[in-house]
Amino acid sequence: MRTAFYISDGTALTSETFGHAILSLFPVTFEHRTLPFIDEQEKALRAVEEINLAFAESGERPLIFHTFVDPAIKRIIVKSEGVSYDFLDHYVAPVQAELGVSAQPKTNRTHGISPEYNFRIDAVNYTLENDDGVTTKNYGEADIILIGASRTGKTPTCLYLALQYGIKAANYPITEDDMEHLQLSYDLKMHRHKLFGLTIDAERLQSIREARRAGSRYASIEQCQFEIAEIEALYRREAIPYLNSTYASVEEIAAKIMTIAKLRRHRY
Amino acid sequence: MRTAFYISDGTALTSETFGHAILSLFPVTFEHRTLPFIDEQEKALRAVEEINLAFAESGERPLIFHTFVDPAIKRIIVKSEGVSYDFLDHYVAPVQAELGVSAQPKTNRTHGISPEYNFRIDAVNYTLENDDGVTTKNYGEADIILIGASRTGKTPTCLYLALQYGIKAANYPITEDDMEHLQLSYDLKMHRHKLFGLTIDAERLQSIREARRAGSRYASIEQCQFEIAEIEALYRREAIPYLNSTYASVEEIAAKIMTIAKLRRHRY
Known part of the structure; x- marks a missing residue:
């Protein structure tokens, strides 16, 4: 080879x-x-x-x-x-x-520490502290809040947005308890202009969940189909922009969110 | 402009x-x-x-x-x-x-989903589940275990290793309680060939900690100097490879760790 x-x-x-x-x-x-x-x-x-x-x-x-x-x-x-x-x-x-200016080569030019560097580390810390709906009290500071069913790629996408672009990305899981008569909680409504939905094909979701909790109701195809249908209906009802992550990498999802949500990046 | x-x-x-x-x-x-x-x-x-x-x-x-x-x-x-x-x-x-082969251009070639893609998501999940010493029971699976004082850049580095290279990176904080007669815990000793230390200049550490807990003993220059001195002595005593993160970006620290620890990456 x-x-x-x-x-x-x-x-x-x-x-x-x-x-x-x-x-x-x-x-x-x-x-x-x-x-x-x-x-x-x-x-x-x-x-x-x-x-x-x-x-x-x-x-x-x-x-x-x-x-x-x-x-x-x-x-x-x-x-x-x-x-x-x-x-x-x-x-x-x-x-x-x-x-009309001469090049001034220096080492570590592209991936060294620049003035924007702290933005990215702050964003990573923000993302970790506001992961998985653990708290909603810092949403005022968020650049974006990803929502979606469990295991649709919210956390890796948030971390990539933080590390690559310096975006403060929180995420909030829409869990089973909320499923009937699904509506946005008060905290999410307050920040609805920052919400961005993720969805995924039910078959793919099932296989991801199966790898984590084999044989559970959580991982059943019926449950996955039900959650996805309800959550997509919510996105449409509330006019929340959303993306399907099934065939997209973290890089692609993040770049699409940046474009659709017109986010201003903190790193170039 | x-x-x-x-x-x-x-x-x-x-x-x-x-x-x-x-x-x-x-x-x-x-x-x-x-x-x-x-x-x-x-x-x-x-x-x-x-x-x-x-x-x-x-x-x-x-x-x-x-x-x-x-x-x-x-x-x-x-x-x-x-x-x-x-x-x-x-x-x-x-x-x-x-x-001697023709190019076959296709879109999303560089940053799409490849067979290695799941490695990276699995690595991110592993890193989150084994962040900050929250558990030591999965160290058998780790590719590397970063150790160091609180706020030396362990978590962002681990996340970057996972997202960029598909490396399963755990991290364990060496905290104040351990400082006197510092030694490796049993769990760390068991996996000592996977340990990699981070250190940082005490002044820089002080300013990072001050931003989080202003006026605390934790953020005092004396405490930062003491911790860094004790921890660096531990690295030398135990022959643990280590790096100073003060003037390095996450990308630089990660790339150096990959080289020094001879890690095999799961993404190209």
Whole structure:
């Protein structure tokens, strides 16, 4: 199997995103290896050994997606047996020409601590403290409040919104007790402009719940269908925007919520 | 102020990473706007209106970082008044030549649901259920167990490890009661090969704690210095690998832990 390397003097998150975006276009399976914090020549020489060994073992030249600030380190990597792709290569010069300002490379530029950083940690803390309806008293501070049946993806979505975008996201489960004559509680009504619903296909919900409480009424297909039908009816009745999470990743759900709810992000 | 647009037919996370990595090289302040899910010609036309309006208002051509699968949509965006950068442009052809396989573009390729997706959600659930030392009975399942004083960044780091890499990360606070003659509890000793310590500068810890419990002994500089000194001594005595989180973002801490602890990630 061919190996893909993602290498950088920082976290290598940018190299990974860059490489994945390209490789995902090809129906080829790779062995993936990330080498972050390659910020000294000695580390670069060890990385080259690893690249060359992967080549010797598979007979196929590894692909290397990299971003480096120090040209001396880049030169070492480029001399390996792998095929190098540096996405800065083609874009720094044209952007520099357009802006009329010189680039000032520095390490850890993309994923270091910026002034917006505390926003994200505050948002994560907010989300944890207002998860799963544990309290409703801080909803005044919320940027958004996700509601939905148990196990529709509210918590991971809230955490992603907090970590990626610095959004204070609370969530509130609509539980079985509320199901008959379903209506919004007073606390939710007070903040109805912040509400956003999640729903999911009943079959998918059933399989998620079954993995957690096998054989329970909670995990039965009848219960899942009933809850989903009642909750979707509530969303429509109350004109609450909502999304189906069945075929969407946390990243996709979060990006859609940002757009639909017109949320202002605290990180760029 | 000049505007930077990040546009895609998917989440636009790739366009954002691409654009940020380039723009962070320049000492220029931008207004950032992300337009995800531009997957129909009509939406593309509205995006062009927004780009042209930004140009009319600022007099500076907006920079547009985009990735599209559908060439018809890309053609619409490229005809706007902005300056377009498509990072796939320069890399798909050379990678295709190297692999000897044709690219098969599809939407939501980078951030959609893949077979590894459930790993990440399972990891998030694991992390939440094993946060803050609430239980130690599931440590057999952990990929890593972060330890450290209260407010050193354990929880956000664990959540990032789970969401980004699919790592099951538990965390356990070393609290004040344990401080004298500090030693590892039985449960931690049993899993000592999974332990990873976080530390932080006492001044930074003091300011974080002060924001939460102003004027408390917990937030005093003496208490913070004492805890950090005792805990770092414990790490050294027990040969537990550890990191200082003071000047590092969650992304940097997580990437360093992945490398130092040689963790096998469940997502690429």
